[in-house]
Amino acid sequence: MKESNFTRAMDILSRWIVGLVFIFSSFVKGVDPLGTSYKIQEYMTAWSVGSMGLEWALPMATFLSMTLICLEFLVGVLMLTGAWRKPGATLLLLLMTFFTVTTLIDALTNKVTDCGCFGDAIKLTNWQTFGKNVLLCIPTTFIFLCRNWPRKKHFERDSLIAVVAVVAMVLFGTYNIKNEPVIDFRPWKVGNQMIPFGDNLKVQSFVTYKDKATGEVKELISTDVPYADSAWMAAHEFVDSRVVDPYEIKADGFSMLGPDGEDYARDIVGSGDYTVIATIHHLEDIDDSGIRALRTTHNYCMENEINMVLLSSALSEDVEAFLYENNLSDMAYYFADATAIKTMLRSNPGFVLLKDAKVLGKWSLSNARGLQDYPFEIE
Numbered sequence: 001m002k003e004s005n006f007t008r009a010m011d012i013l014s015r016w017i018v019g020l021v022f023i024f025s026s027f028v029k030g031v032d033p034l035g036t037s038y039k040i041q042e043y044m045t046a047w048s049v050g051s052m053g054l055e056w057a058l059p060m061a062t063f064l065s066m067t068l069i070c071l072e073f074l075v076g077v078l079m080l081t082g083a084w085r086k087p088g089a090t091l092l093l094l095l096m097t098f099f100t101v102t103t104l105i106d107a108l109t110n111k112v113t114d115c116g117c118f119g120d121a122i123k124l125t126n127w128q129t130f131g132k133n134v135l136l137c138i139p140t141t142f143i144f145l146c147r148n149w150p151r152k153k154h155f156e157r158d159s160l161i162a163v164v165a166v167v168a169m170v171l172f173g174t175y176n177i178k179n180e181p182v183i184d185f186r187p188w189k190v191g192n193q194m195i196p197f198g199d200n201l202k203v204q205s206f207v208t209y210k211d212k213a214t215g216e217v218k219e220l221i222s223t224d225v226p227y228a229d230s231a232w233m234a235a236h237e238f239v240d241s242r243v244v245d246p247y248e249i250k251a252d253g254f255s256m257l258g259p260d261g262e263d264y265a266r267d268i269v270g271s272g273d274y275t276v277i278a279t280i281h282h283l284e285d286i287d288d289s290g291i292r293a294l295r296t297t298h299n300y301c302m303e304n305e306i307n308m309v310l311l312s313s314a315l316s317e318d319v320e321a322f323l324y325e326n327n328l329s330d331m332a333y334y335f336a337d338a339t340a341i342k343t344m345l346r347s348n349p350g351f352v353l354l355k356d357a358k359v360l361g362k363w364s365l366s367n368a369r370g371l372q373d374y375p376f377e378i379e
Contacts, residue, residue, distance in 0.1 A: 001145040011146045014139030018092065019079030021136060026072035026169065028119040029065075032181040033173045034346040037065035038339075039116035046111040062177070070169045071095065077165040079143070082151075083158035089147035096133065096140045103130040120185035180346060180364045187251040188344045188352065188359055194249050195270045195357035204244045209236040249357075251343065256309075256334040259316055264334060268309060270357040274376060276301055276308040277352045278331075281341040283314035283322055290349050291326050293368040297351055298328055300372050313338035 001007060029036045040061045044054040057064075075095060078088035099117070106112055107126040115129050124132065176182060184190065205222040212235055222241070226232045249265055256265040268275060278294060280286060294310075301308040310333040312319050323329050344352055347364035351371055354360060363370045 001142075003146070003149050007146065010142060011149075014142045015079040015082070017139050018136060018143065019076045022072050022076030022079065022092075024076075025118055026069050026076060028121040028185070029116070030069045030073065030169055030173045031121075031176055031183045032119055032185070032346070033062065033065045033069060033177050034342075035119055035181075036069065036116060037061040038342065039112075039114075040064050040068075042112055066170065066173050069173055070166050073169040074162060074165050077161060081161050083154070083161040085149075085151060086147045089144045092140055093144045096137055100130070100133040100137060103133050106130070177346075178364070178366050180350070180362055184362075186343055188362070190359050190362055192250070192359050193357060194251065194354070194359065195247055195266065197356065203247075205241065206244065207241045208239040210239050211235060212237055251340070253337065254340050254343075255336055256311060257336070258334055268334070269354055271307065271354070272356055274306045274353065274355050274360075276306060276371065277344075277354065278308060278310045279341045279345045279348075279350045279352065280310065280312040280314070281338045281348055283312055283318055285348055286322075290365055293351075293365055294328060294349055295326065297368055297371060298331060304376065306376070309334060311336055311341060311344075313341055 038061070041058055044057055044061070047054055071091070072095070075088060075092050078084050079092070103115055103117075103126060106115055107130045110126060113126065114123060115126065117124065117129055117132075188194070206219050207222050207225055208217060208219045209225070210217045217239060247266065247270075249269055254265060255263045256268055258264050268277070276297065278297065280290075298308055300306075308331060310319070310323070310328075310331050312333060312335060314322070314335075316335070319333050319335075320329075323331055323333065344350070345362060345364065347366070349365060349368075351361075351363045351368055352359065353362070353371065353374060361371065361374055
C-alpha cells in the first residue's frame with residue numbers, strides 16, 4: 001500500500017485501536033492466568049483434531065495460557081510503540097486469523113460457550129466474540145499492508161521494548177498465579193454481599209406472554225396476569241416463566257452439599273458468625289504446604305472460636321480419609337463442583353472468610369497466615 005498522509009493517519013489509528021484492545025485483553029487475562037488455563041483445558045476437552053483428542057496437552061494449559069497472554073500483550077505494545085513493525089504486523093495477522101477461525105467454530109458448534117477473550121471482566125456470546133474479531137480484522141489487514149513502509153531501524157530500542165513487555169507480563173502473571181488475582185472479576189470478590197438482607201424481600205414469580213395479533217412480548221408478575229379474563233387469555237400465548245429468589249446466592253450453580261445430600265450453602269454463607277470456608281478443588285494435588293496451611297488455619301479458628309468448614313469436589317470417602325490422616329477429623333466438610341470452587345478461589349487450598357453473607361477476606365496458599373491478621377473484633 002502506498003504511503004500518504006491519509007494512509008499514515010489510518011495506520012496510526014488502526015495501530016491504536018488494535019493495540020489498546022490487545023493490551024486490555026491481555027491484562028484482564030494476565031490478572032487471572034489460571035482462569036485462562038481452565039478455559040484452554042475446556043477447549044482441549046471439547047475439541048479434537050480428526051480422531052485424535054487433545055486431552056494429552058492438559059498439563060500444558062498453564063504454560064499455554066501464559067504464552068498466549070504474553071503474545072497478546074507483546075503485540076499490543078508493538079502496535080502502540082511502532083516497534084518491530086514488520087514482525088509485529090505478521091504476528092498480529094497470525095493471531096487474528098487464529099482467533100477469528102476459532103471463534104467462528106465456537107459460534108457454529110457452541111462446544112465452548114464462552115471463549116474467555118476478556119477473562120471474567122467482560123462476558124460475550126460466541127457470535128459477539130466472532131463479530132468483534134471480524135471488525136478487528138479490518139485494521140489488522142490495513143496494518144499488515146503497511147508493514148513494508150520504509151522506516152529508520154531502531155534495533156536496540158525495539159528489542160528493549162519487546163523484552164520489557166514480555167518480562168513485565170511474565171512477572172505480573174506469575175504473581176497472580178502464586179497469589180489470588182490482584183483484581184477480582186468473579187462473584188466471590190472481597191466486599192461482595194452474596195445474599196442480600198432486608199425486611200421487604202420476597203420470592204417473585206414472573207410469566208411471559210405474547211400477543212397473538214401483534215407479536216408483542218410482555219413479562220408480568222404472575223399475580224398480575226388476568227387469568228379470569230377469557231378474552232385476554234385467548235388473545236395471548238404463554239412463552240416462559242421464571243422465579244426470582246432474592247435470597248439466592250449470587251454465584252451461579254453454587255451449592256454446599258453435606259454428606260446427607262442436603263444443600264447447606266445458604267445456612268453457611270449467610271451465617272451471622274465469622275465463618276472460614278477452606279476450599280479444595282482437587283484433593284489429589286494437595287501437598288505438604290497445603291496440609292500445613294489447613295492445620296494452622298484450623299488450629300487458629302479453634303482457638304478463637306471461629307467456625308471453619310471444608311469445601312471439596314472429592315468423593316466423600318476420600319475427604320474423610322484425608323481429614324483422618326491429617327488430624328482434621330473434627331472439621332465439617334461439604335461438597336461442590338470443582339468449577340464452582342475454582343470460581344471462589346484459584347488456590348488449592350484457599351480460604352474465604354464470610355459473615356452475614358459478606359465476603360470479608362480471601363487468602364491463597366501462599367499467604368494463608370494473613371487470615372490471622374484480620375481484625376475480627378471490628379464489625
